[in-house]
Amino acid sequence: MYKPRHVDTVCGKFAPSVDLDMIRKVMVLATLLALAACETLYEEGGDWECKYGSRKNENNVCAPIKVPDNAWIDGRDWACNDGYKKEGDQCVELEMMENAWFDGADWHCNDGYIMEGEQCEVFVYPENATLEHDYTWTCNEGYVEKDDDCVPATD
Numbered sequence: 001m002y003k004p005r006h007v008d009t010v011c012g013k014f015a016p017s018v019d020l021d022m023i024r025k026v027m028v029l030a031t032l033l034a035l036a037a038c039e040t041l042y043e044e045g046g047d048w049e050c051k052y053g054s055r056k057n058e059n060n061v062c063a064p065i066k067v068p069d070n071a072w073i074d075g076r077d078w079a080c081n082d083g084y085k086k087e088g089d090q091c092v093e094l095e096m097m098e099n100a101w102f103d104g105a106d107w108h109c110n111d112g113y114i115m116e117g118e119q120c121e122v123f124v125y126p127e128n129a130t131l132e133h134d135y136t137w138t139c140n141e142g143y144v145e146k147d148d149d150c151v152p153a154t155d
Contacts, residue, residue, distance in 0.1 A: 050076055080105065126150045 050062035055076045057063040067078045070091040080091035085105040099120040100107045109120035114135050125137035128150040132138060139150035 052076070 050056055052075060053073050054062040054064050065073060065076070065078055066089075067073060068090045070081045070084045070093070071078045071086075072081065080086050082102040082104055083096065084091035084093055094102070094105060094107070096102070097107055097109075097118070097120055099110045099113045099122075101110060102108075109115050112123055112131060113120040114123040115121075123131065123135055125131055126139070126149045128140050128143045129137040130140055139145050142153055143150040144153045
């Protein structure tokens with residue numbers, strides 16, 4: 001049971017004294033909450049939105065975004081690191097294909113490889129040819145294309 005430290009009289013009756021230390025603590029807490037709200041809100045045409053790194057929760061209050069392992073803040077949400085995909089409230093590691101690299105949750109074949117089904121296969125091109133970025137090839141100087149090959153040019 002709460003018992004006040006001091007008892008004063010108000011209008012001739014006993015009354016608990018005011019705990020100024022507690023009032024100061026409550027005011028500091030209220031000020032901190034107000035400042036936190038200022039740091040997490042901004043107005044947008046009469047409406048308000050949460051600032052970067054926070055979003056509205058079920059109480060319609062801006063709250064910091066909880067970021068799972070292998071993820072990063074992306075505006076008012078989070079996104080998974082390269083090589084991971086979002087599943088619910090976590091990031092799940094993806095299987096790395098051989099001869100490939102990740103771009104987010106997508107993977108791409110390394111240079112010199114082309115996607116064949118779910119694999120990266122070596123892109124075969126003729127000897128005396130140069131591989132282009134769009135997975136085509138061009139015969140080197142002094143050679144011409146003939147029947148999907150590069151043969152010496154004749155004058």
